[in-house]
Every structure is written in C-alpha cells, then in structure tokens.
Amino acid sequence: MSAEISGASVRSTAEAPRTAAVVLAGGRSSRLGGVDKATLEFGAGAAPAAADAAAADAVGGTRGSAPTTLLAHVLAQLAERGIAAEDTVVVGPESLAAHVPAGVGVVREDPPFAGPAAGIATGIRTLAAAPRPSDITAPATAGAASESGTHTGAPALVLLLACDMPQLGVAVDVLVEAATAADPTSAEDPDAAPNPVAWTACTPDAERGGTQIQHLLSLARFPVLAERCRADDFVNAPAKALLKGLPVAYVDVPEESGADVDTWQAAESFGLHASHPRWHEAMHLAHAAARPLAPQSVALAEAVGLLCAEDVVAVRPVPHYDSSAMDGFAVSGPPPWVLDARPGDTVEAAGAEAKPVATADGSTPSPTTTPLPAHAAGAPLLPGRARPVLTGGAIPEGASGVVRSEYAEVRETEASGAEVRPNAACPDSEFEPGRHVRKAGRETQPGDVVVPRGVVITPAHVAYAAVNGFDELPVIPRPRVGLLFTGDEVITEGVPAAGQVRDAFGPVLPSIVEHLGGEVVLTLRIPDSRELTEDAFDRFAEAGVDVLFTTGGTGHSAADHVRRVAESRATATVFPEIDVRPGHPTTLGRMPGGPTDASSTESGAGPRSMLHVGLPGNPLAAMVAVRLVGVPVLRALRGLPAEAPRTVRLAADLAPWKVDKVVPARRVREASGRVDGHSPNAQHAEGARSTARDGGTSAAGEAWEPCGATGSNMLRGLSEAEGYLVFPKVGARADDPVPFLELPW
Numbered sequence: 110m111s112a113e114i115s116g117a118s119v120r121s122t123a124e125a126p127r128t129a130a131v132v133l134a135g136g137r138s139s140r141l142g143g144v145d146k147a148t149l150e151f152g153a154g155a156a157p158a159a160a161d162a163a164a165a166d167a168v169g170g171t172r173g174s175a176p177t178t179l180l181a182h183v184l185a186q187l188a189e190r191g192i193a194a195e196d197t198v199v200v201g202p203e204s205l206a207a208h209v210p211a212g213v214g215v216v217r218e219d220p221p222f223a224g225p226a227a228g229i230a231t232g233i234r235t236l237a238a239a240p241r242p243s244d245i246t247a248p249a250t251a252g253a254a255s256e257s258g259t260h261t262g263a264p265a266l267v268l269l270l271a272c273d274m275p276q277l278g279v280a281v282d283v284l285v286e287a288a289t290a291a292d293p294t295s296a297e298d299p300d301a302a303p304n305p306v307a308w309t310a311c312t313p314d315a316e317r318g319g320t321q322i323q324h325l326l327s328l329a330r331f332p333v334l335a336e337r338c339r340a341d342d343f344v345n346a347p348a349k350a351l352l353k354g355l356p357v358a359y360v361d362v363p364e365e366s367g368a369d370v371d372t373w374q375a376a377e378s379f380g381l382h383a384s385h386p387r388w389h390e391a392m393h394l395a396h397a398a399a400r401p402l403a404p405q406s407v408a409l410a411e412a413v414g415l416l417c418a419e420d421v422v423a424v425r426p427v428p429h430y431d432s433s434a435m436d437g438f439a440v441s442g443p444p445p446w447v448l449d450a451r452p453g454d455t456v457e458a459a460g461a462e463a464k465p466v467a468t469a470d471g472s473t474p475s476p477t478t479t480p481l482p483a484h485a486a487g488a489p490l491l492p493g494r495a496r497p498v499l500t501g502g503a504i505p506e507g508a509s510g511v512v513r514s515e516y517a518e519v520r521e522t523e524a525s526g527a528e529v530r531p532n533a534a535c536p537d538s539e540f541e542p543g544r545h546v547r548k549a550g551r552e553t554q555p556g557d558v559v560v561p562r563g564v565v566i567t568p569a570h571v572a573y574a575a576v577n578g579f580d581e582l583p584v585i586p587r588p589r590v591g592l593l594f595t596g597d598e599v600i601t602e603g604v605p606a607a608g609q610v611r612d613a614f615g616p617v618l619p620s621i622v623e624h625l626g627g628e629v630v631l632t633l634r635i636p637d638s639r640e641l642t643e644d645a646f647d648r649f650a651e652a653g654v655d656v657l658f659t660t661g662g663t664g665h666s667a668a669d670h671v672r673r674v675a676e677s678r679a680t681a682t683v684f685p686e687i688d689v690r691p692g693h694p695t696t697l698g699r700m701p702g703g704p705t706d707a708s709s710t711e712s713g714a715g716p717r718s719m720l721h722v723g724l725p726g727n728p729l730a731a732m733v734a735v736r737l738v739g740v741p742v743l744r745a746l747r748g749l750p751a752e753a754p755r756t757v758r759l760a761a762d763l764a765p766w767k768v769d770k771v772v773p774a775r776r777v778r779e780a781s782g783r784v785d786g787h788s789p790n791a792q793h794a795e796g797a798r799s800t801a802r803d804g805g806t807s808a809a810g811e812a813w814e815p816c817g818a819t820g821s822n823m824l825r826g827l828s829e830a831e832g833y834l835v836f837p838k839v840g841a842r843a844d845d846p847v848p849f850l851e852l853p854w
C-alpha cells in the first residue's frame with residue numbers, strides 16, 4: 110500500500126505577507142533506528158505527484174525515476190508556495206547541505222539534539238541575522254516581496270515545521286490563508302484588539318477522538334518570534350514552549366497534511382525507504398520490515414525448537430493430588446492399623462478430573478475429562494486404618510502419612526481380619542505426620558508459568574508441559590522460506606571448468622535457514638533469464654513463503670535479472686543496497702505474496718506479503734548479507750527482538766577506509782599491536798560504540814584479528830572465523846572496541 114503524495118491545489122502565498130520557513134531535520138529518529146529521516150528516498154513506484162516532482166526539480170531535487178529525498182520533497186512544497194530559498198533554514202546536521210537547493214541555509218542547534226524548540230530558535234536567529242541585500246532577485250513564483258523583485262528587511266511570517274510530514278503543503282496553505290485574513294499590524298500594536306500572533310495546525314485524532322495539536326506545523330509573526338528567540342535559547346524545551354503565552358489560533362487542517370513519518374510502517378505507506386543504510390541501520394530496517402507470524406497451537410512433539418507465543422499458565426497444581434513417594438501403606442493415626450483393602454484390590458473411581466488444554470490465542474483453556482487412573486485414592490481412610498498405596502498413588506483423605514513396605518508387616522488376626530504393624534527395623538521417623546506424602550501443588554501452583562512467552566521451547570519445557578496436562582503449545586510457527594539460486598555458470602557437483610563456479614550456497618543455505626528457525630519450503634535453481642526469474646518469483650509467491658532469498662543477479666549487467674525483477678514487483682523497497690563491504694548490492698523489498706492461509710496473517714496487519722532478500726553472488730558478500738539482513742528478518746518473523754551487537758577489542762591498528770567493512774575474524778589471546786603509552790583513540794572508540802548498541806564488550810585480555818583471505822569472492826577466511834568484526838570506516842586502534850556479530854550457525 111502506497112499512499113498518494115498529494116500535490117493538489119497548490120496555492121501561492123503571492124497575496125500573503127513575505128513568509129520564511131524553519132524546517133527541523135535533525136532529530137534522533139529513534140523509532141527509525143537512528144536512520145536520518147530527511148534523506149529517506151521515495152521509491153520508483155512512489156514518486157511524488159507530478160506538481161511536486163516538477164517543483165522538486167526546480168529547487169534542485171530530482172524527478173521521474175530518479176529518487177527524491179523527503180527533505181527535498183518538503184522544500185519543494187515550500188518553494189512551490191513562493192517561500193524563497195534564502196528565507197528557508199533547515200536545522201540539522203551539516204551533511205544535509207548536500208540535500209538542499211542553493212540558497213537554503215543549513216544550521217545546527219547548539220548543543221545538537223537540544224530539542225525541537227531549541228532547533229527552531231536556532232533557525233529563527235539565523236533568519237534574523239541574515240544579511241538582506243536589496244539586490245537578491247527572488248524566483249518568479251516568490252511571494253509579495255518578490256513582486257518588487259527584491260528581498261529587504263525581515264520576513265513578516267515564519268513557518269515552524271518538521272521535515273517528516275510528506276504532505277504538509279496543504280496545511281501550509283490553510284495556515285497562510287488564516288494569517289492573511291488576520292490584521293497583520295495589530296500584533297505589533299499594543300492597543301489593538303487581541304489578534305493571533307501564531308496559527309497552529311490541528312488534525313483530527315482518529316485513534317483517541319478529538320484533535321491533535323501539531324506544534325511543528327505552525328505559522329507565526331516573525332518579529333515576535335525573533336524577539337523571543339533572542340531572549341531564550343529554549344534548550345531542551347518542547348516545541349509548544351515557543352508560542353507559550355502568545356495568542357495562538359488553532360486551525361483545522363486535513364489529517365493527511367499532518368501525517369508524519371514516525372515509524373517504518375509509516376515510511377513504507379508513503380513509499381519512502383532508506384537509500385544507502387549503514388550496516389547497523391540495515392539490520393534495524395530488516396528487523397522492522399518483517400512482521401511477526403501469527404501464533405499457532407502445535408502438538409507437544411512438534412514444539413521443540415519453536416518460540417513460545419504466549420505464557421503457558423498452569424490451571425491446576427502439580428502434583429494435582431497428594432500422592433505417595435513410596436510403595437507401602439497409607440495410615441491414619443498411630444499403629445497398629447486395621448487393613449481396609451488388600452494389595453492389588455481395585456479402588457473405586459471417584460469421578461472425572463479436568464485436564465487443561467493450551468490455546469494459541471491465550472484464551473481460557475477448555476477443560477476436557479479423563480477417567481481416574483488405577484492409582485486413585487478411593488474412599489476416605491478412617492482413623493486406625495491402613496490401605497496399600499503405590500509410588501505415585503493417591504493418598505486417601507484422612508491419611509496421616511505413609512509407612513513404606515520395608516518397615517511394615519501384615520498379620521492376620523481373628524478379630525479384624527488383617528492388621529498392619531511397624532516391624533523391628535522401622536524408625537520412629539516413619540510415623541511423622543505427612544511422611545512419604547508428596548503434597549499437591551508442591552511443584553506447581555495454578556497460575557504458575559509453565560513455559561514463558563518468548564523462550565525457544567526445549568525438550569524439558571515440553572516434558573514439563575506434559576506433566577501439567579497440556580497436549581498442545583502456542584508457538585510462533587517456523588517462517589516459510591524460499592531459496593532461488595541463479596547463474597548460468599554455477600554447477601552443483603564436481604570440479605568447475607574455467608568460467609564455471611561450484612555452487613557455494615545450495616549445500617549450506619537450507620541448514621543456515623533451519624538454524625535460524627526457518628523452514629525451507631521451496632528451492633528453485635535457474636539460469637540467467639528474465640522470463641525464468643519472473644516465473645520463479647511467481648512460484649514463490651504462490652507457495653506462500655514469508656521470505657525469499659535469492660543468490661546472484663543483484664548487479665546491473667545484462668545477465669543480472671534478480672534486481673530488475675524484484676524492483677518491478679516490489680510494493681515497497683526497504684533498501685536497494687547497503688553502505689558496507691562486502692555485501693554492498695544486497696537488496697530488501699516487499700513483494701506481493703506470502704501465506705494465503707488466513708490463520709497465518711498477523712492480526713490487524715492486513716494481508717501478508719513476501720519479503721525478498723537479494724543476496725549478492727559473491728560468496729562472502731552473500732554470507733555477510735545473510736548475517737546483516739537474513740538474521741534480523743527471521744528473528745522478527747519469529748517474534749524475537751532486534752539484536753544488540755556487543756563489541757570486542759581489536760588486536761591491531763586498523764587504517765580508515767572508504768566504507769564500513771564486515772570481516773571474518775578470530776580471537777587471539779592478547780592485544781598485540783598495542784603501542785606503548787597509547788591510550789585507545791577516543792573518537793574511534795566512540796564511533797564504534799555509536800554504531801553497536803550496547804551488547805557488552807569482550808573479556809579483558811581477549812582481542813580479535815581479521816582472518817586472511819576475506820575478499821568478497823572468497824570463503825577461506827570465513828571457514829577459519831569465529832565471528833564477524835565490523836571495521837568502522839574511520840579506522841580504529843589496537844584495543845579499541847569494535848562491533849562483533851556472531852556467526853549464524
């Protein structure tokens with residue numbers, strides 16, 4: 110699903126007072142895993158509507174099939190409404206300068222990440238301080254000031270905006286219209302009737318009802334805000350602080366004009382994707398792209414190795430009745446005891462017992478019934494009586510304990526038939542109350558968790574669930590995986606001739622997938638052919654796989670069909686490549702397909718789709734791609750959280766390189782390349798830490814070094830490796846921590 114990006118009903122601000130804009134584009138973007146929102150790109154199938162694309166082009170963006178960034182798209186909407194480039198300031202990292210048209214300023218609040226109000230204040234001060242030469246020629250579409258052909262003095266109004274609202278143009282029109290209708294002079298005239306100083310958009314709040322105030326979709330009188338921002342830096346203040354205490358008019362705008370890109374789902378609905386994510390961003394994106402599979406109930410015997418979908422809760426005690434720990438006699442009171450049944454006599458069954466049944470949806474288990482076993486307790490035991498019991502047998506009501514058979518003797522008497530007495534070896538402890546009685550519930554009480562949600566089910570879990578009376582367990586099923594191997598030159602057995610390669614993936618990908626909790630349901634092998642590639646994608650879609658891994662064909666040559674076919678079918682591109690070596694051409698996209706069975710659709714998430722992971726042909730590149738993309742996709746499908754890679758220490762210095770590198774590596778005992786007196790380079794260490802989430806650092810005294818033979822087309826290094834290191838492009842020094850990724854097997 111790809112929302113239309115509206116470019117309709119553009120209204121120029123020509124009649125409006127001169128308007129400037131401050132666009133916030135420097136947030137932490139934590140819900141997008143830190144991926145920079147401003148540089149998200151529109152995919153080929155989701156290019157902004159024509160009017161906006163033309164405007165993007167006019168301000169230096171791109172159109173047609175070339176990608177447009179979210180920031181370029183937002184700036185284009187402003188330019189289209191007559192807001193001049195030199196009246197526009199983007200607040201964000203310096204690197205955004207490459208993404209804005211000439212004339213647009215890029216500034217950073219100080220300190221960075223000081224919050225939205227501090228960002229806007231920085232932008233306002235920048236606009237207020239800008240030199241205003243009288244000979245700047247404004248674009249033909251510019252507003253009131255441009256009609257005279259020049260910009261002089263300060264703007265009258267300023268838009269306060271976030272860059273993550275792809276359709277904000279319509280809201281801008283509504284705000285400008287509201288401001289134009291107001292008396293522009295009264296704000297500066299203390300004697301005038303109260304008049305808005307600012308206009309803030311409100312959107313309908315479909316979820317909670319009522320309306321939502323969009324503080325970062327506001328328009329304000331520039332002189333008033335400039336004065337405020339001179340007096341206050343608003344560090345760590347919320348956006349609403351900027352206009353606090355001022356007369357603000359709240360203006361209803363269409364809901365979609367305030368829709369923001371706050372999650373990957375939202376990004377996908379606008380057709381936006383990360384263009385060249387770094388390794389850790391790609392891992393995050395891959396995890397976010399896959400939706401957890403719906404839980405199912407499976408028989409106990411099939412549950413081992415699957416993820417438990419819900420807490421399985423005991424509905425009865427274990428043991429569920431007081432039982433004997435010994436073969437012997439249940440007795441009531443002090444000896445001797447009259448025997449009230451003979452060993453081997455059957456006892457009368459006292460009824461039927463409830464049996465718990467696990468449910469996948471977490472609803473109350475439905476009790477079924479089962480007849481009592483032969484070990485049943487029978488009628489209550491009267492004082493002075495004894496009755497034979499077996500180990501595990503039920504203790505009759507009224508029994509004070511059990512005397513084990515070794516310590517008891519049965520004598521026939523005339524008066525009472527048979528009598529049980531302790532023999533000479535019987536210790537006194539045998540008469541303690543509760544002796545040899547396993548009390549009900551000693552192991553498990555109703556309400557105890559038998560198998561916790563989120564664990565990988567082990568044989569011990571299954572055995573314990575069985576003694577709790579469960580026949581099925583709620584699990585996340587194994588993701589259904591398809592494998593497509595491509596390449597004319599690939600042979601599957603024997604020694605390859607020149608120009609041929611022996612298939613490195615066929616013999617191993619199925620077991621890697623299985624190791625990661627997936628199940629390969631369809632494997633196809635095809636030569637390099639567009640038609641056969643199309644057919645193969647159809648077959649995987651029909652087979653209902655959750656994820657399709659292809660090998661090779663991710664390049665742009667005439668023989669590389671996978672990328673083209675995938676691009677032509679994608680309902681969303683998650684990323685077209687990764688900024689890493691090897692594994693650079695790895696693609697991730699969403700395709701039509703996925704399981705057709707309604708039970709395997711995630712509740713409330715609409716029809717499932719098939720994810721496609723395009724693994725490059727070069728063997729190590731493909732293995733790295735499996736690690737960076739395959740692992741998070743399969744984890745997410747199984748409902749497992751994203752990984753937090755730990756860091757390990759480098760054994761030797763590492764030179765900077767053009768891009769991050771994932772390298773097969775092994776442990777060596779000590780940091781060997783350490784220079785005397787050298788303390789770890791703080792900047793490099795920080796670089797490494799900022800890309801790895803906090804998963805801990807390797808043990809002291811342990812250091813890691815890259816294996817040899819780790820070219821993109823090589824496998825020797827990986828065969829000798831104990832894990833992957835990620836070498837940051839800025840380089841590193843011996844003993845610096847660098848991110849570490851476990852091998853997926």
Ligand SMILES: Nc1nc2c(c(=O)[nH]1)N[C@H]1C(S)=C(S)[C@@H](COP(=O)(O)OP(=O)(O)OC[C@H]3O[C@@H](n4cnc5c(N)ncnc54)[C@H](O)[C@@H]3O)O[C@H]1N2
Nearest residue numbers: 596599610611612613614661662663664669725726727730
């Ligand atoms: N002009 C350019 N050429 C290449 C670039 C580039 O940017 N410009 N990138 C290189 C990089 S990096 C990689 S990685 C590969 C990606 O290639 P493809 O995904 O298109 O894969 P193929 O071209 O089909 O194969 C590449 C290589 O791998 C061998 N291969 C393929 N399948 C197997 C297999 N099952 N087992 C073992 N080896 C396999 C294939 O024979 C090729 O040697 O492109 C670079 N080129």
Ligand code: MOO
Nearest residue numbers: 691692693730821
């Ligand atoms: O990026 Mo390529 O994946 O170095 O082999």
